[in-house]
Amino acid sequence: xxxxxxxxxxxxxxxxxxxxxxxxxxxxxxxxxxxxxxxxxxxxxxxxxxxxxxxxxxxxxxxxxxxxxxxxxxxxxxxxxxxxxxxxxxxxxxxxxxxxxxxxxxxxxxxxxxxxxxxxxxxxxxxxxxxxxxxxxxxxxxxxxxxxxxxxxxxxxxxxxxxxxxxxxxxxxxxxxxxxxxxxxxxxxxxxxxxxxxxxxxxxxxxxxxxxxxxxxxxxxxxxxxxxxxxxxxxxxxxxxxxxxxxxxxxxxxxxxxxxxxxxxxxxxxxxxxxxxxxxxxxxxxxxxxxxxxxxxxxxxxxxxxxxxxxxxxxxxxxxxxxxxxxxxxxxxxxxxxxxxxxxxxxxxxxxxxxxxxxxxxxxxxxxxxxxxxxxxxxxxxxxxxxxxxxxxxxxxxxxxxxxxxxxxxxxxxxxxxxxxxxxxxxxxxxxxxxxxxxxxxxxxxxxxxxxxxxxxxxxxxxxxxxxxxxxxxxxxxxxxxx
Amino acid sequence: xxxxxxxxxxxxxxxxxxxxxxxxxxxxxxxxxxxxxxxxxxxxxxxxxxxxxxxxxxxxxxxxxxxxxxxxxxxxxxxxxxxxxxxxxxxxxxxxxxxxxxxxxxxxxxxxxxxxxxxxxxxxxxxxxxxxxxxxxxxxxxxxxxxxxxxxxxxxxxxxxxxxxxxxxxxxxxxxxxxxxxxxxxxxxxxxxxxxxxxxxxxxxxxxxxxxxxxxxxxxxxxxxxxxxxxxxxxxxxxxxxxxxxxxxxxxxxxxxxxxxxxxxxxxxxxxxxxxxxxxxxxxxxxxxxxxxxxxxxxxxxxxxxxxxxxxxxxxxxxxxxxxxxxxxxxxxxxxxxxxxxxxxxxxxxxxxxxxxxxxxxxxxxxxxxxxxxxxxxxxxxxxxxxxxxxxxxxxxxxxxxxxxxxxxxxxxxxxxxxxxxxxxxxxxxxxxxxxxxxxxxxx
Numbered sequence: 054x055x056x057x058x059x060x061x062x063x064x065x066x067x068x069x070x071x072x073x074x075x076x077x078x079x080x081x082x083x084x085x086x087x088x089x090x091x092x093x094x095x096x097x098x099x100x101x102x103x104x105x106x107x108x109x110x111x112x113x114x115x116x117x118x119x120x121x122x123x124x125x126x127x128x129x130x131x132x133x134x135x136x137x138x139x140x141x142x143x144x145x146x147x148x149x150x151x152x153x154x155x156x157x158x159x160x161x162x163x164x165x166x167x168x169x170x171x172x173x174x175x176x177x178x179x180x181x182x183x184x185x186x187x188x189x190x191x192x193x194x195x196x197x198x199x200x201x202x203x204x205x206x207x208x209x210x211x212x213x214x215x216x217x218x219x220x221x222x223x224x225x226x227x228x229x230x231x232x233x234x235x236x237x238x239x240x241x242x243x244x245x246x247x248x249x250x251x252x253x254x255x256x257x258x259x260x261x262x263x264x265x266x267x268x269x270x271x272x273x274x275x276x277x278x279x280x281x282x283x284x285x286x287x288x289x290x291x292x293x294x295x296x297x298x299x300x301x302x303x304x305x306x307x308x309x310x311x312x313x314x315x316x317x318x319x320x321x322x323x324x325x326x327x328x329x330x331x332x333x334x335x336x337x338x339x340x341x342x343x344x345x346x347x348x349x350x351x352x353x354x355x356x357x358x359x360x361x362x363x364x365x366x367x368x369x370x371x372x373x374x375x376x377x378x379x380x381x382x383x384x385x386x387x388x389x390x391x392x393x394x395x396x397x398x399x400x401x402x403x404x405x406x407x408x409x410x411x412x413x414x415x416x417x418x419x420x421x422x423x424x425x426x427x428x429x430x431x432x433x434x435x436x437x438x439x440x441x442x443x444x445x446x447x448x449x450x451x452x453x454x455x456x457x458x459x460x461x462x463x464x465x466x467x468x469x470x471x472x473x474x475x476x477x478x479x480x481x482x483x484x485x486x487x488x489x490x491x492x493x494x495x496x497x498x499x500x501x502x503x504x505x506x507x508x509x510x511x512x513x514x515x516x517x518x519x520x521x522x523x524x525x526x527x528x529x530x531x532x533x534x535x536x
Numbered sequence: 537x538x539x540x541x542x543x544x545x546x547x548x549x550x551x552x553x554x555x556x557x558x559x560x561x562x563x564x565x566x567x568x569x570x571x572x573x574x575x576x577x578x579x580x581x582x583x584x585x586x587x588x589x590x591x592x593x594x595x596x597x598x599x600x601x602x603x604x605x606x607x608x609x610x611x612x613x614x615x616x617x618x619x620x621x622x623x624x625x626x627x628x629x630x631x632x633x634x635x636x637x638x639x640x641x642x643x644x645x646x647x648x649x650x651x652x653x654x655x656x657x658x659x660x661x662x663x664x665x666x667x668x669x670x671x672x673x674x675x676x677x678x679x680x681x682x683x684x685x686x687x688x689x690x691x692x693x694x695x696x697x698x699x700x701x702x703x704x705x706x707x708x709x710x711x712x713x714x715x716x717x718x719x720x721x722x723x724x725x726x727x728x729x730x731x732x733x734x735x736x737x738x739x740x741x742x743x744x745x746x747x748x749x750x751x752x753x754x755x756x757x758x759x760x761x762x763x764x765x766x767x768x769x770x771x772x773x774x775x776x777x778x779x780x781x782x783x784x785x786x787x788x789x790x791x792x793x794x795x796x797x798x799x800x801x802x803x804x805x806x807x808x809x810x811x812x813x814x815x816x817x818x819x820x821x822x823x824x825x826x827x828x829x830x831x832x833x834x835x836x837x838x839x840x841x842x843x844x845x846x847x848x849x850x851x852x853x854x855x856x857x858x859x860x861x862x863x864x865x866x867x868x869x870x871x872x873x874x875x876x877x878x879x880x881x882x883x884x885x886x887x888x889x890x891x892x893x894x895x896x897x898x899x900x901x902x903x904x905x906x907x908x909x910x911x912x913x914x915x916x917x918x919x920x921x922x923x924x925x926x927x928x929x930x931x932x933x934x935x936x937x938x939x940x941x942x943x944x945x946x947x948x949x950x951x952x953x954x955x956x957x958x959x960x961x962x963x964x965x966x967x968x969x970x971x972x973x974x975x976x977x978x979x980x
Contacts, residue, residue, distance in 0.1 A: 304826065311823035318816040325809035332805055335798045343791040346784055350935055357942065493829040500833045501967050504840065504960045511956040 094123045095209055095224065097202035098145070100194045116194055117147040118201055122224050146227035150175065153201060155234060156223050160214060161391075162239040165398040166481035167214060168488040170207035171387030173200025179316040179379065181323035181372070192373065196380055203384070213484075294478055295403075301485055302396035309389035312382050319379060323372050334365030371510050378506065381499040385492060392488065395481050402477050406470040413463040420456045423449060629655045631726045631741065633719035636711045637668075646670050647706070649715055651722065653741040659733065665742050671696070673746055674718055680736040681725065687922040688731060689876050689930055691724040692868030693717070694861070713861050720865070724933070730922070771885040775920075781927060782877055789870045796863045799855060806852045810845055817841030836963040843959030851952045855945075862941050866934065873930065876923060883919050887912035 099119040104112060121143040153172055160169050177193050187193065205224075209215045219237065222230045340358030344351040635650040648668040655663060674693055681690045694717035698705055705711075726732045740746065774782075817838045824834035890909045897903045 307823075307826040311819065311826065315816070315819045315823065318812065318819055322809065322812045322816050325805065325812050329802065329805045329809050332798065332802050335801075336795070339791055339794045339798065343788070343795075346787050346791075350938065353939070353942075496830055497833050497967065500837055501964060503837070504963045504967070507840070507844075507960045508957055508964075511953045511960070 094125065095205050096121050097198050097205065100198045114189065115149055117149050118198055119145055119147055120224060121145045144225060153204065156219070159219055159234055159237065159239050160217070161394065162243045164213060166395060166477045167484045168388065168391045168395055170204050171384060171391055172204055173197045173380070174383060179320045181320040181327065196376060200380060298396050298399045302393060305389045305392040305396065309386060312386040312389065316379060316382055316386065323375065327368055327372065330365050330368035333361055337362035337365065374506055378499060378503045385496065388492070392485070395485065399477055399481060402470070402474040406474050409463065409466045409470050413460065413467050416456060416460050416463055420453065420460060423453050423456060628657050629653065629726045629732055631722045633715055633722055636715050638706060647711055649718060651741065659738055660742065667741065667744065673740065674721065676746070677736060677740045681731060681734055684734060684736065685731060686879055687919045689873055689926040691721050692865055692872055693721055709857065713857055717861060717865060771881045772888055774881060778877060778880065785870050785874055789867060792863050792867050796860065799860055799863070803852050803855055806848060810848055813841060813845045817845065833967055836966050840959040840963045844956045847952045847955035851948055854948050858944060859941065862937060880919050880923055883916050887916045
């Protein structure tokens with residue numbers, strides 16, 4: 054499969070419908086700069102229940118999802134009438150949710166400067182009471198299927214992530230993939246949580262002082278005070294960067310808190326609304342019973358009763374539709390976590406840089422002491438010197454040489470860490486901008502669709518379902534539904 | 537134009553044997569108990585529907601035409617606003633209750649209402665009256681009506697007692713609801729062809745000072761005797777139609793009770809939903825504070841949600857104020873009606889008892905049928921006729937009221953949906969404008 058930058062990308066909706074299987078949700082995204090999707094269509098077509106033995110050798114039920122891929126040039130060929138048949142069958146394989154998780158973990162470790170798209174939730178959360186929190190529930194499975202497809206689409210359309218080899222294996226190599234991913238040894242590279250935590254703590258403290266300084270308005274006295282401190286940072290660029298990352302981290306906290314509060318509140322609202330609708334259903338029976346004892350009013354009451362029943366039943370569909378909106382919010386709730394991970398990685402790289410810089414400085418200090426024989430600070434060497442007398446010049450030479458080597462190593466390390474830091478900062482900043490744009494666009498569309506949904510559910514037809522036709526209704530203006 | 541000797545209000549007085557008077561408002565005549573020669577035809581139509589132009593023979597020829605007018609029935613139930621028994625063109629007594637005012641005196645605090653009446657009737661000295669009355673006065677009127685017209689169904693008053701701790705007697709809502717109910721009561725009385733001529737009503741509408749202790753001496757014999765009907769008689773067989781009425785009232789009462797409960801539950805659920813909804817809306821606002829591009833859309837959603845919440849609050853309030861009171865009023869009406877049925881039963885029991893005793897005595901010693909027995913029979917037949925007439929009237933009013941109620945509910949719901957929709961539509965226009973703005977910005 055040749056990866057041709059000028060390759061024909063655009064596939065119209067009609068054609069893609071032609072190509073797609075009936076049940077698959079085929080979204081062919083033709084974006085500039087996305088390599089993988091230019092080469093292939095991807096979709097998560099189906100879900101199936103399987104049973105098998107798990108890690109502790111117990112029988113369990115799980116769901117697998119069918120991933121279908123079709124190379125783009127085969128698709129292109131499909132459009133030219135070929136004697137062998139128009140549509141080559143898509144390649145397909147089955148994957149479990151846990152395999153998706155593995156892929157994502159790999160991506161997080163390998164691309165710590167990218168905001169990695171999140172997976173749909175593992176267990177149903179923010180559930181309003183009618184929905185079960187059952188992972189086997191068909192509605193939940195269906196929504197998850199959509200979520201997994203969305204995940205793959207986002208990854209495959211990302212400028213950086215889509216080029217990853219492991220991703221390609223995930224999509225094409227059913228059984229050999231796991232081996233390949235473990236071979237990369239990514240798990241070892243994963244930053245230990247403890248280090249990351251201590252980095253956060255340490256950097257938070259220094260950052261506090263950074264903030265104090267930058268917000269002081271830059272009076273001369275403050276600048277002077279800072280210049281005399283022991284900080285290693287270069288003032289302008291470093292602090293600006295730090296501030297940006299801190300703002301971003303702060304924002305990710307806000308985003309997470311707001312979306313989760315919103316999701317919880319929405320679940321409560323859904324619960325209550327469900328109650329309101331269902332109580333109206335009680336009218337249905339009473340009206341029916343009442344209509345039995347009436348003569349002239351009987352028909353009207355009977356029909357009113359039926360309509361009340363219909364009204365009460367309509368809430369199920371309404372709330373089911375709203376779940377899609379909730380899923381969109383959830384995606385960004387989890388995205389907030391991914392964003393925070395990038396910020397944490399930034400802190401970690403800073404921290405490591407600081408550590409190695411400190412280390413270098415102390416080594417240089419040691420060398421100085423050794424060379425001049427002046428002991429500036431407390432050291433065991435100094436103490437033993439005093440107690441046992443100075444050492445022999447050969448010993449000193451040997452030690453000096455060792456220190457020089459260590460210093461050389463240390464300088465390399467510092468260079469390395471600095472480069473790492475700068476690389477992370479640069480790339481992360483680019484991706485965070487991209488993320489922000491994507492988020493603004495996605496959420497705005499989600500809000501629009503939510504509004505449309507609300508309009509649909511408060512439409513006149515809804516109303517007329519409640520109240521019988523024989524009740525005289527005022528002539529109602531036509532409702533214009535945009536979009 | 538008034539007939540000497542006959543109090544105009546009671547067309548079914550005992551002056552002529554009932555058999556010779558077709559009750560102006562009754563339906564098919566049924567042969568009652570054996571009495572003096574019954575020669576009128578019995579209409580076979582069991583359905584108690586009035587036909588137009590029923591020849592009415594009363595002692596007052598002049599009243600015939602106005603009665604006839606009042607009998608102009610509109611069978612078409614779809615005709616909105618037409619009171620079935622009184623066409624507005626011929627109505628000659630209009631009453632209104634409005635303008636509540638609080639009175640504070642050393643002894644007590646209470647509310648009075650302005651009662652206005654406009655009329656062309658000669659029983660009234662002036663064409664217009666305007667007095668102030670309090671709830672007690674309405675209660676007095678009702679009791680007087682019940683006493684003087686025991687064979688008729690008197691419309692109910694709103695609840696007399698309110699628990700001081702639970703309900704604020706002086707709150708705008710409560711006063712408003714009560715006033716509407718009092719207005720309805722008075723209108724129903726004024727529209728009733730018999731009750732509206734009751735002298736107590738006249739006094740109520742006109743007297744500057746309602747001296748309630750003064751019992752007006754116009755209680756008729758009929759009224760007295762029915763009221764004092766001895767209780768010791770047992771009813772043998774209630775005619776089927778009255779049984780049916782009783783059953784209907786019981787079932788209807790039950791259904792109303794259930795509907796009331798459901799409505800209250802709905803109001804409660806709606807209020808809980810409202811609380812959650814408001815909080816939900818404010819979360820969008822607080823999220824908006826931390827966003828830039830998304831700030832306007834999120835604020836927009838917050839305000840749309842707030843609009844919906846406001847609309848729902850209005851809807852719930854309307855349900856409390858318009859829907860529930862009507863249900864409760866009809867429960868009271870049913871009580872009233874059942875009382876009247878009971879009294880009718882008593883009257884029948886008394887008649888049957890006396891008749892039996894008289895027949896026995898006649899068998900024994902040839903004593904002729906005492907006048908008492910005949911009077912009882914008259915009273916009974918009177919009662920039955922009045923009751924049936926009132927029943928029909930009540931049924932048609934009930935249909936009207938409930939149709940209005942359900943239509944009103946439908947209108948309010950439509951109104952509610954309209955408001956919600958408007959809220960969301962404005963959001964969409966806002967967001968779409970922004971989108972086209974952005975797009976044109978990009979292409980430039």
